[in-house]
Amino acid sequence: MKKDQKIIHPKGCPHQLRAIKDTMELLSGKWKFQIIGTLILSGATRFMELKRALDGIAPKKLSKDLQELEINQLITRTVKDTKPITVEYAITEHGRTLDKLINEITEWGLTHRKEIIK
Amino acid sequence: MKKDQKIIHPKGCPHQLRAIKDTMELLSGKWKFQIIGTLILSGATRFMELKRALDGIAPKKLSKDLQELEINQLITRTVKDTKPITVEYAITEHGRTLDKLINEITEWGLTHRKEIIK
DNA sequence: TAAATTGGTTTCCTTTAGGAAACTAGTTTC
DNA sequence: GAAACTAGTTTCCTAAAGGAAACCAATTTA
Numbered sequence A, B: 001m002k003k004d005q006k007i008i009h010p011k012g013c014p015h016q017l018r019a020i021k022d023t024m025e026l027l028s029g030k031w032k033f034q035i036i037g038t039l040i041l042s043g044a045t046r047f048m049e050l051k052r053a054l055d056g057i058a059p060k061k062l063s064k065d066l067q068e069l070e071i072n073q074l075i076t077r078t079v080k081d082t083k084p085i086t087v088e089y090a091i092t093e094h095g096r097t098l099d100k101l102i103n104e105i106t107e108w109g110l111t112h113r114k115e116i117i118k
Numbered sequence C: 001t002a003a004a005t006t007g008g009t010t011t012c013c014t015t016t017a018g019g020a021a022a023c024t025a026g027t028t029t030c
Numbered sequence D: 001g002a003a004a005c006t007a008g009t010t011t012c013c014t015a016a017a018g019g020a021a022a023c024c025a026a027t028t029t030a
Helices: A014-027 A032-042 A047-053 A059-071 A099-117 B014-027 B032-042 B047-053 B059-071 B099-117
Strands: A075-080 A086-091 B075-080 B086-091
Touching (some): A014 A032, A014 B032, A032 A047, A032 A075, A032 A086, A032 B014, A059 A075, B032 B059, B032 B075, B032 B086, B032 B099, B047 B059, B047 B086
């Protein structure tokens, strides 16, 4: 192939790739999508309930991920005036925009599992 | 709250969470969705083209991620009998099932960027 | 009074992710 | 013959992710 052959349609789609990168910077990792998924599916959930739902997560990890999600305005943290005090985590309006994405991730996981069993 | 108050709808949705986990085990990380996105958007692409499209990726990392994606049957690797030889990576039929997911990730990234600018 | 539950934090540790730079080998162009 | 391009590999390194266990203060139940 000649060196200076012009590529008419240069590969790479900077806008889309940047968008993918943005999303994954916030949400990649082992637990974040599972946390959001739980809050979407189950509604407002307390710390210990989350810990039980997310089988195997360490409290330190759960605490850290929840803080990051809160900072990014995807969830809220509310201290309830109960005895003993409980803390409730809930999805925000902005977090709700992840509904379809979480759905696709879940669907694809199911599809893929079926595919590799074959 | 009484200790033994029965929770009618126990929190946690094991099936969905397992599916999310499955997906993210294959695809979380900095580059995999970007690689798949490029192959979906641009069609079959050579190693060096991918390297250029994925701004900043190290050849070692690209090589490793491509191998993992191939092992999971999401992409194919084809050595072309050109001079010099070129290697073309392409999305598989199974990889195509990620179309909607990639789309959602991209859309959400754009949405989120607009949201946080506000 | 002892044990358990609340929502975490602290410390220590191992594993994985990821990047920089140098290098390889075959081919081809200058 | 020198340089450049093909597609990687190798080595070395740092930073981040993640887990285990212990601990904490306040409250409540047994």
